[in-house]
Amino acid sequence: MNRPSLTGVLVREVVNFSAYWRATTFSSTVEPTIYLLAFGFGFGSLVSEVAGLDYIEFVGTGVVATAVLFSSAFPAMFSTFVKYKFQRTYDAIMAAPVDAREIVTAEALWIAARAGTYGCVPLLVAIAFGLDPRAGMLVVPFIAFTAGFGWACFGITIAARMNSIENFNYVISAVLTPLFLVAGTFFPITALPELASVLAQVNPLYHCVELVRHAAFGFEPGADAIHVGALLAFGAAMWWLAGVSMQRRLVD
Amino acid sequence: MPPAPAIRLRGAVKRYGPITAVAGLNLDVPTGTCVGLLGPNGAGKSTTMRLLTAQAIADEGEIEVLGRTLPGDSKAARAFMGVVPQQDNLDEALTVEQNLLVFTYLYRVARAERKPAIERALQLAKLTDRRASKVDELSGGMRRRLLIARALVHRPQLLLLDEPTVGLDPQVRQELWALIGALRAEGVSMLMSTHYIEEAARLADTVTIMAEGRAVAAGAPRELVTKHAGRDAVEVYGPPPRLAEVEAHAHARGWAVRRTGTSVSILGAEALDGDLPEGERRAANLEDVFVLLTGEEIE
Numbered sequence: 001m002n003r004p005s006l007t008g009v010l011v012r013e014v015v016n017f018s019a020y021w022r023a024t025t026f027s028s029t030v031e032p033t034i035y036l037l038a039f040g041f042g043f044g045s046l047v048s049e050v051a052g053l054d055y056i057e058f059v060g061t062g063v064v065a066t067a068v069l070f071s072s073a074f075p076a077m078f079s080t081f082v083k084y085k086f087q088r089t090y091d092a093i094m095a096a097p098v099d100a101r102e103i104v105t106a107e108a109l110w111i112a113a114r115a116g117t118y119g120c121v122p123l124l125v126a127i128a129f130g131l132d133p134r135a136g137m138l139v140v141p142f143i144a145f146t147a148g149f150g151w152a153c154f155g156i157t158i159a160a161r162m163n164s165i166e167n168f169n170y171v172i173s174a175v176l177t178p179l180f181l182v183a184g185t186f187f188p189i190t191a192l193p194e195l196a197s198v199l200a201q202v203n204p205l206y207h208c209v210e211l212v213r214h215a216a217f218g219f220e221p222g223a224d225a226i227h228v229g230a231l232l233a234f235g236a237a238m239w240w241l242a243g244v245s246m247q248r249r250l251v252d
Numbered sequence: 253m254p255p256a257p258a259i260r261l262r263g264a265v266k267r268y269g270p271i272t273a274v275a276g277l278n279l280d281v282p283t284g285t286c287v288g289l290l291g292p293n294g295a296g297k298s299t300t301m302r303l304l305t306a307q308a309i310a311d312e313g314e315i316e317v318l319g320r321t322l323p324g325d326s327k328a329a330r331a332f333m334g335v336v337p338q339q340d341n342l343d344e345a346l347t348v349e350q351n352l353l354v355f356t357y358l359y360r361v362a363r364a365e366r367k368p369a370i371e372r373a374l375q376l377a378k379l380t381d382r383r384a385s386k387v388d389e390l391s392g393g394m395r396r397r398l399l400i401a402r403a404l405v406h407r408p409q410l411l412l413l414d415e416p417t418v419g420l421d422p423q424v425r426q427e428l429w430a431l432i433g434a435l436r437a438e439g440v441s442m443l444m445s446t447h448y449i450e451e452a453a454r455l456a457d458t459v460t461i462m463a464e465g466r467a468v469a470a471g472a473p474r475e476l477v478t479k480h481a482g483r484d485a486v487e488v489y490g491p492p493p494r495l496a497e498v499e500a501h502a503h504a505r506g507w508a509v510r511r512t513g514t515s516v517s518i519l520g521a522e523a524l525d526g527d528l529p530e531g532e533r534r535a536a537n538l539e540d541v542f543v544l545l546t547g548e549e550i551e
Contacts, residue, residue, distance in 0.1 A: 008358035012343070015354055019345035088341035095305055095335035095403070096358035097327040252268065252308040 005098040009106035028071035028118040036063045036122050039186055051188050060126025061216045062185035064119050065208040071118040072111050072148040076155025090250050100247040108152040115148025116141040136215040146231045147208040153238035160245035184209045204234040256319035258283050258410045258441035264313035266299050273299040275465030286442040288456030292546055296465040297445035301414045333410040334403030340395055342387045349383040352405050359406035369405050377401035393424035413444040449539045463546040473538050481536035482520030488531035489515045498529050510543050
């Protein structure tokens with residue numbers, strides 16, 4: 001891998017982003033905000049406290065992971081698919097001195113940077129509704145970036161392995177929706193039956209949720225090292241898989 | 253030692269499952285020349301193009317581009333070549349200038365060179381006054397010119413053109429031919445795949461005719477015609493029974509004939525004896541050679 005290739009792919013993404021940033025920003029920020037407000041106020045009127053936190057604070061920190069997922073896995077799936085299937089963008093890029101691994105890396109970095117930014121929106125909304133700002137929250141963009149990188153690579157992998165955009169429905173219904181619901185965002189995973197709560201611990205979103213909560217309410221060094229390790233391992237594994245999948249998709 | 257050829261293929265084979273798209277292809281593009289790759293649809297032209305950018309990896313054979321061995325050194329070769337794809341893959345939401353800017357980065361044009369490189373490409377493609385237009389506002393011909401400009405932004409030594417004028421109306425085709433002709437005069441090596449005979453005859457120094465994944469003939473257009481179709485052809489028009497009769501007459505004598513929808517042409521007529529049927533005498537052309545060697549009629 002070399003830097004000019006990564007720069008070239010990144011420049012392409014950034015220049016294109018200047019043409020569609022409004023729509024992307026809208027969908028990446030409005031949707032998690034609606035979840036936050038609907039659950040925070042709707043559900044929050046029934047339960048005032050969860051795990052020792054005000055419910056709006058509990059959800060406000062948890063929904064950061066939702067925002068990361070929505071601004072990484074989904075755009076990665078759809079944009080990668082559209083680029084190779086309809087726009088043939090990768091044919092154009094690979095005519096230049098760039099290979100599949102470099103494409104994956106640069107595009108995932110760019111999506112991760114967006115997720116790192118959009119991931120902070122729910123936190124800002126929660127602050128507006130009374131969450132106390134803390135210095136620890138300054139690491140939230142980095143947590144969101146790291147998680148976003150893994151999910152972007154996940155999305156690229158799915159897109160590279162699917163032949164039709166309809167098949168995305170299977171992944172969204174069978175993988176993304178369950179992971180999104182059992183990540184400890186809206187209720188603690190300890191409330192789940194034992195098997196489900198064990199399974200939830202391999203959910204990368206759960207580790208993102210926990211880290212963000214600890215950033216907002218106080219770090220727990222031992223546990224947080226494991227959460228960071230889990231996100232890094234998820235990112236590394238998905239990056240490897242995305243590279244292999246795209247190589248197979250783009251080179252006959 | 254003579255300079256390395258721009259492209260050299262020896263025995264290249266590419267299979268897709270049970271289909272062999274390229275079946276032992278030999279191909280040379282000497283530096284500074286334009287080679288036309290002529291063949292019917294499905295002859296393996298597009299696969300050959302993909303082999304040259306390492307977007308397809310050959311199962312057998314040797315491929316060298318600009319002195320680099322593929323697929324290992326493909327990236328090094330790609331830095332010095334440009335590709336004009338058959339299917340438009342411009343960034344539609346971007347302007348003409350932004351499309352070129354992105355490719356100055358992808359092709360690693362030095363920072364100080366970027367602006368002049370874009371200006372030169374805009375001028376070459378006569379798109380300077382459309383620089384701020386979005387791609388989806390351009391006509392088909394302008395989009396095609398932009399594709400060529402994009403492939404030239406880094407002053408490549410080698411240009412691959414995959415069916416550069418397919419689907420364009422005749423006037424636009426003439427325009428593109430002028431542009432390609434100008435590049436040829438600048439000394440850029442070119443490999444151009446096409447199934448338009450006239451395109452190959454006008455632009456190419458040498459033509460390689462492909463059928464079923466192999467080169468069936470190679471040479472300068474004029475030489476190919478003389479060698480395979482002779483100097484003159486007699487073209488006989490008439491109702492189908494009459495054409496069948498002429499064909500049978502020719503076959504019986506072992507003459508080379510070529511059937512089109514409405515006529516039969518007897519090739520190499522200058523060397524044949526007296527009992528030639530009545531018809532129009534014309535010069536043999538590359539189309540005759542193409543049909544004779546590939547067994548395919550062209551549109």
